[in-house]
Amino acid sequence: xxxxxxxxxxxxxxxxxxxxxxxxxxxxxxxxxxxxxxxxxxxxxxxxxxxxxxxxxxxxxxxxxxxxxxxxxxxxxxxxxxxxxxxxxxxxxxxxxxxxxxxxxxxxxxxxxxx
Amino acid sequence: xxxxxxxxxxxxxxxxxxxxxxxxxxxxxxxxxxxxxxxxxxxxxxxxxxxxxxxxxxxxxxxxxxxxxxxxxxxxxxxxxxxxxxxxxxxxxxxxxxxxxxxxxxxxxxxxx
Numbered sequence: 188x189x190x191x192x193x194x195x196x197x198x199x200x201x202x203x204x205x206x207x208x209x210x211x212x213x214x215x216x217x218x219x220x221x222x223x224x225x226x227x228x229x230x231x232x233x234x235x236x237x238x239x240x241x242x243x244x245x246x247x248x249x250x251x252x253x254x255x256x257x258x259x260x261x262x263x264x265x266x267x268x269x270x271x272x273x274x275x276x277x278x279x280x281x282x283x284x285x286x287x288x289x290x291x292x293x294x295x296x297x298x299x300x301x302x
Numbered sequence: 303x304x305x306x307x308x309x310x311x312x313x314x315x316x317x318x319x320x321x322x323x324x325x326x327x328x329x330x331x332x333x334x335x336x337x338x339x340x341x342x343x344x345x346x347x348x349x350x351x352x353x354x355x356x357x358x359x360x361x362x363x364x365x366x367x368x369x370x371x372x373x374x375x376x377x378x379x380x381x382x383x384x385x386x387x388x389x390x391x392x393x394x395x396x397x398x399x400x401x402x403x404x405x406x407x408x409x410x411x412x413x414x415x
Contacts, residue, residue: 191344229408230390230408230409230411231406231408231409232345232392232406234405234406237402278344278345280344282404285399287333287350287352287357287358287396287399289335289347289350289358289360290335290337290345290347290394290404291347292344292345292346293344294343294344295342295343295344
């Protein structure tokens with residue numbers, strides 16, 4: 188069975204601090220995709236990143252970075268120099284390798300950035 | 303290029319009623335999936351439609367049904383509404399095999415009173 192665990196329910200930091208959101212996943216598939224989505228109060232799911240299981244290279248996009256470690260089944264997300272606009276619920280997710288595969292979401296981490 | 307469009311954006315229904323939610327996929331996409339997101343939880347897969355047939359289904363009762371039309375748009379129907387059906391319902395579309403582009407709509411917020 189596929190499962191995504193986000194153990195951190197809520198995180199609160201002061202603006203400009205770095206923060207890491209943890210994600211651990213379970214799957215028996217050898218090929219799969221991992222995702223991070225952001226959900227602001229408006230409710231829309233904002234796609235942040237998709238990473239396939241073949242590519243364990245870390246990725247950086249501006250203040251965002253992702254650390255994929257297949258050996259520990261983890262796909263952690265770090266925001267550097269956090270800003271108030273980063274406040275949202277963040278979901279880690281997992282799917283099969285087909286574009287038609289359903290996506291399995293974690294329960295989310297609510298991130299609050301205090302000014 | 304319009305993304306995934308859902309209607310209505312908000313809806314209030316009474317227990318026992320029936321509701322229909324609508325989704326228009328992104329241009330070029332032929333597969334539509336529906337998700338339910340209860341308050342404080344991650345989205346959960348309800349079912350997926352392809353070629354006007356249900357291709358996959360999550361762990362949801364038969365009160366949840368759907369339909370896909372020849373133009374790939376889709377409806378989600380929920381019968382005999384329960385208070386627990388109150389949630390954000392998200393539609394996602396994806397393209398034919400060979401490319402990846404799973405795209406979510408903004409959702410329909412359903413409140414059952």
